Each structure stands twice: as structure tokens, then as C-alpha cells.
Amino acid sequence: MSKTVKLVPPLTDEEVTALEMGDQVLISGVLYTARDAAHQRLVDLLAAGRELPVDLSGQILYYVGPSPARPGRVIGAAGPTTASRMDTYTPALLAVGLKAMIGKGKRSPEVIAALVQYKAVYLGATGGAGALLAQRIKKAEVVAFPELGPEAVHRLEVEDFPAIVVNDCLGRDLYEEGVRRFARSAGVTR
Amino acid sequence: MRQIDATAITEAVKELAMAANYQLGEDVIAALRRGAEEEESPAGREIFRQLLENARIASKERYPLCQDCGLTVVFAELGQEVHIVGGDFTEAIQEGVRQGYAQGYLRKSLCHPLTRQNTGDNTPAVVHTEIVPGDRLKLTVVPKGGGSENMSRVFMLKPAQGWPGIKEAVVTTVREAGPNPCPPVIVGVGIGGTLEQAALLAKKALLRELGRPNPDPQLAGLEAELLQAVNDLGIGPQGLGGRFTALEVHLLIQPCHIASLPVGVNLQCHAARHKETVL
Structure with a gap:
């Protein structure tokens, strides 16, 4: 049976391996944001043998490109973006200690294998719940690549940010198994 | 003049x-409420609750x-x-x-x-x-939105493929899209015209109010058949498994060339944003 787990990064291997596909998580503390352009920069730095502008060890990356904040607000709407666009970059970041990612949509077989190898998880947040999720974000600041604008790496402080474990450390995939449970017709494939 | x-x-x-961008239509809210009650998957019901709460916050606080x-x-x-x-x-x-x-x-x-x-x-x-x-x-x-638009398709079918081919095209589009277009989706289907007209019909089909049946009883029956087929996939809210993969399927048709059977399938996430005015 799925359970609800409170998470506060940085995450340990023990915390991550205890998470199972289908578990609800509520995250409090720090999330780092990154989309396509920031991923390219991070992976280029690693390839050049340089240090990353943020230490990703034990951390959670949130795939988000928020709408602009109104004056006096922390952030605009801030729901997850499609994770598959980050697939090619992800194994390299897991190799340096990244422990979880939040996005929406399927991951590649390579990413799912890397989650097993490096003991990490992929979490799904509700796509289209940008206003709801914005309310769980208490602070936001740019910590790397400011020239990328909304795609810059932000450090967010969140409270009870809701997500669900889609891919766990055992290689299980809720997008496959959840659908299989409810399918009434043949041919449900990736 | x-x-x-x-x-x-x-x-x-x-x-x-x-x-x-701020106000979800009352028709969509009613459909989400129905999903929150009728979805069999507990995770799916939670998604519906989050989407309803999201719509409430967006409208009240003027968040997108x-x-x-x-x-x-x-x-x-x-x-x-x-x-x-x-x-x-x-x-x-x-x-x-x-x-x-x-x-x-x-x-x-x-x-x-x-x-x-x-x-x-x-x-x-x-x-x-x-x-x-x-x-x-x-x-x-x-x-x-880009997420649902990216998973949309146009098929140039052979006339011999007929209704079974059309049905397969719609089901294939939704199946291959999986969780990516943020289900529950609304499926706009345009049949006929030309390559671009089928896509345009599909987009226009999305503008029809939810809960209002197709005025053509034959098309209304075909929409129900497509909705059943799509929901039998079991993809469910956010692709986590469940009964509600689509809220509705809407069809628009027009005559096409005797050699052609164009089918456009335009996917729309729950944020079915459209507002109109008359000047």
C-alpha cells in the first residue's frame, strides 16, 4: 500500500530507497529548478571537469519555468514541465549525487536504469496545478545562470510541496503499472 | 457600415x-467535480481535487x-x-x-x-x-499549451480505412501521448477537409462547451464510442492509471476529396482556456 512521506532535502540513500512507487510525498525545504537550457549548462560544466554552481548532492531538481511573479509575490504559477526533455542530461547529474527530480510525464529507459544504479527517484507533480503549487513556494532566488531569465537555476524554499513517486529505486514505473491496473483494452505500450 | x-x-x-488564463470555464469545473466523485483510482481523485483547488486559487488570486x-x-x-x-x-x-x-x-x-x-x-x-x-x-x-499540443496529430488515412481507421487514429494518439498532455484531456477530432482543415476542425471542436452534446445525434453517438475507447486505455488522471483519461471527445466533420480521409486529433489538457466576446 502506498504511504505518505515527509521529505526534507538533502536526502540520504536510506530515505530514498524507502520510497516506493505510488507513495505520496510532501517536501519541505529546498528545491533547485532547472529546465532544458540550465541542464545543458550543468552537463557542459561536468564534461569540462569544472565544479557546478550548486552542490546537487542529496538534492531535488524541479523542472519548472514559472510565469512572472506579480509585485509582492514570491513567484507566478509554477507547475511541472515535461520531464522527458531532460532525459539525455539526467544520468550525468545522478552520477554527482542528485537524489530526486520532480516533473511530469514519462522518463526514458536510460533514466529509469540510472535511478536504480544511483539510488534516486523520479517524482510526478500535478501538471496544470501551477497556481496551487505556487502557494507552497515560500521563497525563490536565482543562484546560477541569471542570463537564462526564467530558465535560470532558482533556489526555492517550499512547504508541503505535493508529489507522487513515479519511478522508484527498484526500477518500477507508475505510468506503466498504474495504467495496467485500469486498462480494459489491449495494446497499452510505452 | x-x-x-x-x-x-x-x-x-x-x-x-x-x-x-485565470478563470477556468464553469463547464470544465463541473466535469472535474464529476471526476473527483466518480474516478476509481484514489490517486486520480486526488488529482481532480488538486485541479479544482488550483482553479479556485487561480481565479481568486489572479494566478495563471x-x-x-x-x-x-x-x-x-x-x-x-x-x-x-x-x-x-x-x-x-x-x-x-x-x-x-x-x-x-x-x-x-x-x-x-x-x-x-x-x-x-x-x-x-x-x-x-x-x-x-x-x-x-x-x-x-x-x-x-505546449504539452498537449505536442502530442496532437494529423493522419491522412485511406478512405478504405473508414471509421475503424479513424477510431484507431484517435486511440493511438491518446495512448502514445500517455501522461505527457496532462490528462484528463479533452480530445478534439476533425474529420475531412484537407491536411490543414482537419487540424483546424480538431481545434475548433475543442471550443464546444463540455456537457453539451453534439447537435448531430449520429456524431454524438460516435463521440460516445470514441470516449469509451479512449477511457478503456486506463491512462487516467496525470497518467497514473484510472478511468478518466478524457473528459470528452468532440467531433467536427466536413466533406473531403474522394481520394482522402484526413483526421486531425488535437489534445487539450484540463486547462481548456477559451474566452469570447462580441463587439
């Missing part, structure tokens, strides 16, 4: 762009429903007895988009297709203008 000032068009488009505030599609039905004065008709629409996205704190999501340089103001909008009888101008503003 009735005169309409270009600045009135700009003002209308600006207001519609903001309203569409989704950070992807869309590429702005505008449908204009221009009465042939209208004379536009004081500016360029198309530019008046673009200026409305520009002002709405700037003043409404909406995300600017358009870029050059090759350099990927952001255009900075969410223009150019895609504008479909139709000349109709009368002396009115109807404007419908449709911010269309």
Missing part, C-alpha cells in the same frame, strides 16, 4: 487573454491556471458589414496579446523556431479570420 475601432479590438483581446500560458490562438468572425477604423485589424489583435501577457503577468512562451530566441511578448498570435454575414465582430481567444 458599422465602424469598430482598432483600439476596441486590442482592449478586448487583452482582457480575454487574461481572463482565459498553468505557468504555460500558451501560444495565443485567436478566432475572429468578422461581419462583412463591419469597417475597421483607426488601425490595422491583425496588428490590433497582436497588440492585445502583447498587452494582456505583459499586464497580466503571463509567461511569454514563443520563440524563433530555429534560433529558439524568445520573441519577448508572446506574439505573434495565430489568428484565424472568417468573414461572416452581419455587422458584428466575434473574438475567441484560446491560449494553447
Whole structure:
């Protein structure tokens, strides 16, 4: 049976391996944001043998490109973006200690294998719940690549940010198994 | 000739762009409420609850429903007895988009297709203008998100493939899209016309109010058959498994070439944003 787990990064291997596909998580503390352009920069730095502008060890990356904040607000709407666009970059970041990612949509077989190898998880947040999720974000600041604008790496402080474990450390995939449970017709494939 | 000032068009488009992004239609809210009650998957019911809460916050606090505030599609039905004065008709629409996205704190999501340089103001909008009888101008503003648009398809079927081929095209589109278009989706299906017309029909089909049956009883029956087939996939809310993969399937048809059977399938996430006004 799925359970609800409170998470506060940085995450340990023990915390991550205890998470199972289908578990609800509520995250409090720090999330780092990154989309396509920031991923390219991070992976280029690693390839050049340089240090990353943020230490990703034990951390959670949130795939988000928020709408602009109104004056006096922390952030605009801030729901997850499609994770598959980050697939090619992800194994390299897991190799340096990244422990979880939040996005929406399927991951590649390579990413799912890397989650097993490096003991990490992929979490799904509700796509289209940008206003709801914005309310769980208490602070936001740019910590790397400011020239990328909304795609810059932000450090967010969140409270009870809701997500669900889609891919766990055992290689299980809720997008496959959840659908299989409810399918009434043949041919449900990736 | 009735005169309409270009600045009135700009003002209308600006207001519609903001309203569409903040206020989910009552028809969609009713469909989400039904999902929250009837979805068999507990995780799916929780998704429906989050989407309802999201719509409440967005409307009350004037947050966009989704950070992807869309590429702005505008449908204009221009009465042939209208004379536009004081500016360029198309530019008046673009200026409305520009002002709405700037003043409404909406995300600017358009870029050059090759350099990927952001255009900075969410223009150019895609504008479909139709000349109709009368002396009115109807404007419908449709911010269309990238996630669901990316999973949409056009199929050029052989006429021999017929209804089974059409059904397979729709089911294939939804199945291959999986969780990516943020289900529960609304499926717009356009059958007939040409390559581009099938896609346009599919998009227009999305504008019909939820809960209102197709006025053509035969098409209404086919919509029900497609909805059943799509929901039998079991993809469910957010692709986590469940009964509600689609809220509704909407069909629009028109005659096509004797050699052709074009089918457009346009997917729309729950944030079915469209607002209209008549000037």
C-alpha cells in the first residue's frame, strides 16, 4: 500500500530507497529548478571537469519555468514541465549525487536504469496545478545562470510541496503499472 | 457600415487573454467535480481535487491556471458589414496579446523556431479570420499549451480505412501521448477537409462547451464510442492509471476529396482556456 512521506532535502540513500512507487510525498525545504537550457549548462560544466554552481548532492531538481511573479509575490504559477526533455542530461547529474527530480510525464529507459544504479527517484507533480503549487513556494532566488531569465537555476524554499513517486529505486514505473491496473483494452505500450 | 475601432479590438483581446488564463470555464469545473466523485483510482481523485483547488486559487488570486500560458490562438468572425477604423485589424489583435501577457503577468512562451530566441511578448498570435454575414465582430481567444499540443496529430488515412481507421487514429494518439498532455484531456477530432482543415476542425471542436452534446445525434453517438475507447486505455488522471483519461471527445466533420480521409486529433489538457466576446 502506498504511504505518505515527509521529505526534507538533502536526502540520504536510506530515505530514498524507502520510497516506493505510488507513495505520496510532501517536501519541505529546498528545491533547485532547472529546465532544458540550465541542464545543458550543468552537463557542459561536468564534461569540462569544472565544479557546478550548486552542490546537487542529496538534492531535488524541479523542472519548472514559472510565469512572472506579480509585485509582492514570491513567484507566478509554477507547475511541472515535461520531464522527458531532460532525459539525455539526467544520468550525468545522478552520477554527482542528485537524489530526486520532480516533473511530469514519462522518463526514458536510460533514466529509469540510472535511478536504480544511483539510488534516486523520479517524482510526478500535478501538471496544470501551477497556481496551487505556487502557494507552497515560500521563497525563490536565482543562484546560477541569471542570463537564462526564467530558465535560470532558482533556489526555492517550499512547504508541503505535493508529489507522487513515479519511478522508484527498484526500477518500477507508475505510468506503466498504474495504467495496467485500469486498462480494459489491449495494446497499452510505452 | 458599422465602424469598430482598432483600439476596441486590442482592449478586448487583452482582457480575454487574461481572463482565459485565470478563470477556468464553469463547464470544465463541473466535469472535474464529476471526476473527483466518480474516478476509481484514489490517486486520480486526488488529482481532480488538486485541479479544482488550483482553479479556485487561480481565479481568486489572479494566478495563471498553468505557468504555460500558451501560444495565443485567436478566432475572429468578422461581419462583412463591419469597417475597421483607426488601425490595422491583425496588428490590433497582436497588440492585445502583447498587452494582456505583459499586464497580466503571463509567461511569454514563443520563440524563433530555429534560433529558439524568445520573441519577448508572446506574439505573434495565430489568428484565424472568417468573414461572416452581419455587422458584428466575434473574438475567441484560446491560449494553447505546449504539452498537449505536442502530442496532437494529423493522419491522412485511406478512405478504405473508414471509421475503424479513424477510431484507431484517435486511440493511438491518446495512448502514445500517455501522461505527457496532462490528462484528463479533452480530445478534439476533425474529420475531412484537407491536411490543414482537419487540424483546424480538431481545434475548433475543442471550443464546444463540455456537457453539451453534439447537435448531430449520429456524431454524438460516435463521440460516445470514441470516449469509451479512449477511457478503456486506463491512462487516467496525470497518467497514473484510472478511468478518466478524457473528459470528452468532440467531433467536427466536413466533406473531403474522394481520394482522402484526413483526421486531425488535437489534445487539450484540463486547462481548456477559451474566452469570447462580441463587439
